[in-house]
Amino acid sequence: MNQRVSPILPRNGVAPSFLQLPAGDWPDLLSFLVAHFAHIPPQVWLARLRDGEVFDQHGQPHRPDSPYPANRRIWYYREVPDEVPVPFAANVLYRDDCLLVADKPHFLACIPGGRHLRETLLGRLRSELDLPQLTPVHRLDRETAGVMLFCVNPAHRAAYQGLFQSRAVQKTYEAIAPWRDGLALPLTHRSRLQERDDCFLMHEVAGETNSETGIALIARHGALAHYRLSPLTGKKHQLRAHLAALGIPIVNDPWYPALLPDKDSADFSQPLQLLARSIAFTDPVTGAARCFESERQLDWVSRQDCGQP
Structure with missing residues (x-):
């Protein structure tokens, strides 16, 4: 079997993780895992091996006394203790044999990573719709809600991703932000964005433009x-x-213009007021013109519709 292909199936919509073992002379696999994952208590790896939760390249479970398989790949299911459930549903806007379009809620991560494993849009869709090979075509920040595309058939993934690489997709977002007197709208803002040296945030720097956004006013209150x-x-x-x-x-x-301290992960009271409203493109598989629109509303817009201040 090709070591790059997982020998075990996703669990609850989450694909297994793997580790390529280096050359070495460890007394057994457990000793290596305890040393390599120093942040994980030894008893956790012992329990996983006892329960048959660590697998070899053939999908067979290792044991607590399994010898160290140098230069081989092991597979396991990553765990995130005390993961906070996200109490918002993701709606499916469209589905065929090639494409699935979802309407992502705020606070739900797109894919597993960091503190978010089961509570992801990809994991939910794979599990709820029994689509273990479903893959995202693009990404949205965890804090952002709205339209997101997924590829149902892996054979078509490159074609859909190519739309974004060639900028053949028309995306529209909506945001609630302060009104600024003297800012002439509509406008096109161009700048060079670069990741900061001290953290993961982006900032504008001098140099050739690499980002461009059109900004227009919908309403002011x-x-x-x-x-x-x-x-x-x-x-x-x-x-x-x-x-x-x-x-x-x-x-x-919580990140721009200043990075704020992490808040309680169970606090869903202040969603980022940014929505991926719509996405339009020519389907590279069927040739059909596609346009999908979110059914969500930003909080401030909802209040105005209800006549609230």
């Missing part, structure tokens, strides 16, 4: 405004960084 955003490029955190640079940071943004 007092000190806040409802904006339409049209990104022509897809840099990391582009919309959040651009609006912050213009002095109108998106409401409830």
